[in-house]
Amino acid sequence: MKERSVYKRILVDRLFKALVICLSCIIILPMFFILYFIVRNGISVINWGFLLSLPKPMGEAGGGISNAIVGTVILIVIASIISIPIGTLIGIYLSEYKRGRFPYFSRLSLEILQGIPSIVIGIIAYIWIVVPVGTFSALSGGVALAIMMLPVIVMSTEETLKLIPDTLKEASLALGVPYPRTILKVVLPAGLSGIVTGIILGVARIAGETAPLLFTAFGSPFMSTNIFKPVSSLPLLVFNYATSPYPDLHALAWGACFVLIVFILSLNLIAKMVTRRWKVQF
Amino acid sequence: MESTVLKTEDFGAGFEDNEVVRSINLSIERNKITAIMGPSGCGKTTFIRCINRMHELVPGATSSGKILIDNENIYDMDAIIVRRKIGMVFQRPNPFPTMSIYDNVVAGYNLNGIAITKADKDRIVEESLQKAALWAEVKNSLHRKGTFLSGGQQQRLCIARALAMYPEILLLDEPTSALDPKATAHIEELVVELKNSVTIIQVTHNIPQAARISDFTAFLYLGELVEFGPTEKVFTVPRDKRTEQYLTGKFG
Numbered sequence: 299m300k301e302r303s304v305y306k307r308i309l310v311d312r313l314f315k316a317l318v319i320c321l322s323c324i325i326i327l328p329m330f331f332i333l334y335f336i337v338r339n340g341i342s343v344i345n346w347g348f349l350l351s352l353p354k355p356m357g358e359a360g361g362g363i364s365n366a367i368v369g370t371v372i373l374i375v376i377a378s379i380i381s382i383p384i385g386t387l388i389g390i391y392l393s394e395y396k397r398g399r400f401p402y403f404s405r406l407s408l409e410i411l412q413g414i415p416s417i418v419i420g421i422i423a424y425i426w427i428v429v430p431v432g433t434f435s436a437l438s439g440g441v442a443l444a445i446m447m448l449p450v451i452v453m454s455t456e457e458t459l460k461l462i463p464d465t466l467k468e469a470s471l472a473l474g475v476p477y478p479r480t481i482l483k484v485v486l487p488a489g490l491s492g493i494v495t496g497i498i499l500g501v502a503r504i505a506g507e508t509a510p511l512l513f514t515a516f517g518s519p520f521m522s523t524n525i526f527k528p529v530s531s532l533p534l535l536v537f538n539y540a541t542s543p544y545p546d547l548h549a550l551a552w553g554a555c556f557v558l559i560v561f562i563l564s565l566n567l568i569a570k571m572v573t574r575r576w577k578v579q580f
Numbered sequence: 581m582e583s584t585v586l587k588t589e590d591f592g593a594g595f596e597d598n599e600v601v602r603s604i605n606l607s608i609e610r611n612k613i614t615a616i617m618g619p620s621g622c623g624k625t626t627f628i629r630c631i632n633r634m635h636e637l638v639p640g641a642t643s644s645g646k647i648l649i650d651n652e653n654i655y656d657m658d659a660i661i662v663r664r665k666i667g668m669v670f671q672r673p674n675p676f677p678t679m680s681i682y683d684n685v686v687a688g689y690n691l692n693g694i695a696i697t698k699a700d701k702d703r704i705v706e707e708s709l710q711k712a713a714l715w716a717e718v719k720n721s722l723h724r725k726g727t728f729l730s731g732g733q734q735q736r737l738c739i740a741r742a743l744a745m746y747p748e749i750l751l752l753d754e755p756t757s758a759l760d761p762k763a764t765a766h767i768e769e770l771v772v773e774l775k776n777s778v779t780i781i782q783v784t785h786n787i788p789q790a791a792r793i794s795d796f797t798a799f800l801y802l803g804e805l806v807e808f809g810p811t812e813k814v815f816t817v818p819r820d821k822r823t824e825q826y827l828t829g830k831f832g
Binding site: 463468490 | 663
């Protein structure tokens with residue numbers, strides 16, 4: 299009798315394990331399909347000319363996406379310059395003041411901000427910057443992306459710093475180190491890997507955003523490094539080419555997708571590496 | 581030189597409405613070891629944390645009365661100056677995980693932005709580690725991370741870090757509670773040797789330890805200073821019944 303019940307348990311155990319593995323496979327499959335399609339369709343157009351030259355006028359074969367790559371980099375740099383310092387400081391504030399009405403309200407606002415559809419953020423940046431300045435610009439796109447990036451950075455900074463033991467802060471304060479220096483020189487370095495990981499994931503998140511850029515960076519067929527002029531970006535270029543009726547442009551869109559995916563995948567891998575390599579043992 | 585280095589006058593402290601210690605009157609003698617013992621929750625740690633003004637960092641912390649160091653009230657001084665004069669070692673070893681052993685010892689200078697020459701740093705590191713009886717073990721690995729050391733070594737590193745600032749008083753908050761017996765014995769020996777250069781106030785819930793190493797003993801019970809005097813007297817002829825009961829294991 300006893301043996302039978304044990305046998306049953308082992309059976310249930312195995313069935314459950316099989317179920318869990320199956321479900322995990324269902325998660326993995328779509329990712330591989332996506333990668334497979336992008337690589338199959340995109341890899342054929344990838345060459346140095348594709349990466350380094352500008353788009354050709356409509357109807358001409360060939361052309362590249364260098365303007366979109368440069369545009370994407372400019373947008374990421376603008377968004378990072380705005381959101382990294384602000385996001386890290388807010389993260390420090392929230393980790394230092396865990397209780398209280400205002401920290402609670404700030405946290406709530408961040409969660410709501412994270413839930414706002416990206417197209418809405420694009421419209422807001424349009425009203426704030428594009429309308430007063432009178433032209434689409436890289437700056438307005440960068441601001442829209444910064445707003446999207448901010449919650450990611452704040453939350454990862456806060457979570458990382460919360461895990462740092464208070465005893466570490468006490469050790470520093472007990473040596474007579476003033477509070478701001480303690481935060482900057484003891485607490486932040488100890489949490490650096492988590493904060494950097496958060497920043498990289500934030501960049502990965504905004505690198506593929508299209509909607510906030512539709513009304514802001516707008517896109518441009520020319521090489522532009524002026525932050526007050528419209529710029530192209532990889533997702534915008536994909537959107538514009540993929541919705542066009544020309545098969546040539548479709549191929550270029552696949553190529554751009556491939557570049558974008560490789561970029562975002564590398565960012566994710568770098569984030570994983572940073573977490574592992576820079577981990578601080580307490 | 582006057583023998584009393586620290587004096588408390590009717591000192592009390594707590595959190596919001598809850599008074600943890602009250603009306604404490606103590607005088608601590610220079611270059612002696614004063615042990616503060618008592619059962620859990622009697623306010624030992626709260627009291628010792630007041631001495632270098634770490635207590636007030638907790639939200640809702642309150643304090644009353646005076647603590648005088650060299651006849652100056654620490655609550656009239658800048659907290660940062662107080663903490664540089666009065667070093668502290670905590671229950672659990674807490675070396676800075678991002679720093680090497682060397683940088684941990686001179687952390688007080690580096691973090692405070694006090695400029696000293698490389699030669700001075702080298703001298704302070706060697707001197708402090710030697711005082712903390714750690715030099716022989718780590719002199720060849722000064723630039724490794726401090727967190728690679730064993731628990732007892734880490735605690736001695738923390739003592740060296742506090743000593744590097746040349747404090748007048750060193751507060752030890754149950755420095756051996758997280759250590760094994762061998763490491764504990766090591767730290768005890770070290771503490772006895774250290775009293776030549778610094779005044780030591782040690783919190784302990786280990787009665788034999790207080791008897792072994794201290795010159796003076798204070799017994800705190802439910803936030804009150806029940807008895808304070810030379811260790812020999814407190815342990816052999818306690819004046820208060822509660823002290824006797826505590827020492828014989830009737831409570832605590």
